[in-house]
Amino acid sequence: MRSSSSASLAPARSFGSVRHSPPLSSGLAQTLSLLDAAAEQLMVHRDFQAAFDTCDRGLATLEQEDSRCGEFKASFCILGIQALAELNQWHGVLSWILQHYEYQEKIPAKIMQMCILLYTKVGEQATMQEAARLWLHCPSNSRLAGFGTVAELYLLHVLVPLGHVEEARELVLGEVGSGAFTEDQRQTGLDVVEEKERENQEPPPDPSRSPSPETSGHTVSPQAAVIQKLEAMLRFIYRRVLVSSTGSFPLRRVFLAVVLLYMLLVRMDPALPSSFIWISKLLQLLKQMWNTMFAPYYQALAHSKRL
Incomplete structure (x- = not known):
């Protein structure tokens, strides 16, 4: 550490x-x-x-x-x-301390505070649960200057994070809490415990009921979002082609074809599997655009040949 x-x-x-x-x-x-x-x-x-x-x-x-x-x-x-x-070597701290004090109840208040904070920092609060509980319930320790601080650290950094709300409530309201906490601290402690209890009572999310990617905007993958944006852009271009079909064939349509070919051949690598769905959608839209632009011409030509 x-x-x-x-x-x-x-x-x-x-x-x-x-x-x-x-x-x-x-x-x-x-x-x-x-x-x-x-x-x-x-x-x-x-x-x-x-x-x-x-x-x-x-x-x-x-x-x-x-x-x-x-x-x-x-x-x-x-x-x-x-x-x-x-x-x-934080994992050996408590055992090393007990070599010299033998019993948890005999550990000085300042050292007990340090141990709780250290094991909290490394996410191993449970290591201190039994030692701190025994220390706090030792009558001789209740007269020490650091007793209240040990009780507060034990409540906030051990019991509440581990979800032991009943023991936390007993600590605040019981004999230990009456000597360790002031009235304001007791009320604050109860608020913290009740908040944790509400969190524990909230049912976990049911994966089977989670919305599918097709129906929830929050679960759409980044790739799917990009595809949706691309499709929206292409449809906008397609609508512009429909509007421009009454004008001259020419420059505008050639420009649109060049843009689409550039997107298809330059901006995407056809060798990537992730590009397949993009290419498929592009080809479908190109086919629709082609039919829209040139179908009337081919129909008129076919009709003249029949005549």
């Missing part, structure tokens, strides 16, 4: 909340150095594989007993998600 924006997923370079904490142990100092290196590889050098490898090494060095471990882990995971996305 090299087309994805690095700024959209990558965290800011500064990790001020970590730097101004109490003095770091030697292990955490090494971890912080790896975190800086991963950020530089991702955002400056754009070496995505090196950035991901550095994140993996940093996660392995974390001291679980330190209270700042959670901040470091989340930072490494944010950088790692961006690196995997840039490497087009």
Whole structure:
């Protein structure tokens, strides 16, 4: 997914909340150095594989007993998600996150938001359905600052696109929705759900009842449309010949014959199968025009011979 924006997923370079904490142990100092290196590889050098490898090494060095471990882990995971996305290895993002958090309910809100957006971007929202549902129904997560954003993303980018209108309505109106959405957001969410429900209730078009190309102007192929225009033009010329038949034979009729021959022999390739129907129609019209122009002459000549 090299087309994805690095700024959209990558965290800011500064990790001020970590730097101004109490003095770091030697292990955490090494971890912080790896975190800086991963950020530089991702955002400056754009070496995505090196950035991901550095994140993996940093996660392995974390001291679980330190209270700042959670901040470091989340930072490494944010950088790692961006690196995997840039490497087009997005399909492994959720499993990689679960290696470090073990349970979906323990994933930080910001990382859950990123995962929903990432899998939505690649059209794989269903991958996040179970994880997001478990996360939202975990009581401890309802107190997190990003809880409402996760609920909103889950509603708009997972449930509604997948057509799960009942679960979407329960999310908006149920216990989860009461804590996640304001009154205005709840009403907007219901409107979105009802619109999706109406779309689901519309019967699919019946192919057997679809109008045929002969009766529907919307289903006429480009070739058929061109043939219709050509036929209309030729009929116009034919009518002009009828009008001009009372005048002198000559120049006007010769000109019309030249135009038709030019269209027949120059503008169309007789070797193309697509030209056959055109040529057939032209020959029919030429025959009608010939009979119109010269039939009276031949009839008069035949009558004089009989006399």
